[in-house]
Amino acid sequence: GAVVSQHPSRVICKSGTSVKIECRSLDFQATTMFWYRQFPKQSLMLMATSNEGSKATYEQGVEKDKFLINHASLTLSTLTVTSAHPEDSSFYICSAIVAGENTDTQYFGPGTRLTVL
C-alpha cells in the first residue's frame, strides 16, 4: 500500500515554457501532499505543502507565482513550473501522508527529472 505516482518521469523543455507535474496517491487518500526539489548530490528541500481544497503553503524563498500548486482532489496534486529557466532544472519529488495514519509517514513518488534547455 501507500503508493505515490508522478507523471511525467522525465521532461525536457525550452526556456520560457511551462511544465506541469502530476502527483497521485494510488491506493489511499492524501489530504496533505508535499513538493520537494533535489539538486545533484544535495538533499531534498521542501518547496511547499499542498492541502486539498486550500491554497498551498510555500517555504521561504520559493516563488509561489512561479511554482503553481493545485490540490484539487484527495488523490491528486499538481505542480506547474511557469516560465521555466535552466536554473529550474532539478529533480522534483512529491510525497503524501496517508490520511488517518498516526505516524504521518511521508511516502514519496518516483520523482520527475526536469531539464530546461
Place this chain on the structure above:
Amino acid sequence: GQNIDQPTEMTATEGAIVQINCTYQTSGFNGLFWYQQHAGEAPTFLSYNVLDGLEEKGRFSSFLSRSKGYSYLLLKELQMKDSASYLCAVRNDYKLSFGAGTTVTVRA
C-alpha cells in the same frame, strides 16, 4: 533553524555491518525518519523513531536519543543492493527536514 548532520560517505564489505550516525539540532521535534534513496529514484521509507530506544526491522535497526539529538541507522548483513544514499529526516510538526544523506557503497 534546522541543522541535521550525517557523514557524507561510508564504504563497507558485503555481509558486514554499517552504522550511519545522524545528529540534529532543530527548532522542534516530532519524530525522526530514515529513508533509502537509490540514484535517480525517490526515497523509500525505512524506519521511524519518536521515542528513545531501538527499533528493529529485519536487517535494519534505528536508534534514537532525543536528549542527545542523536540517531543511528544500523544495516546488518550488507548486500550489494544496499548501496544507496541514506537520508536522516527530522519532523517538526508535519514538515520533514532532511540531512544531506550518507552514500553507502557495498564492496564484494
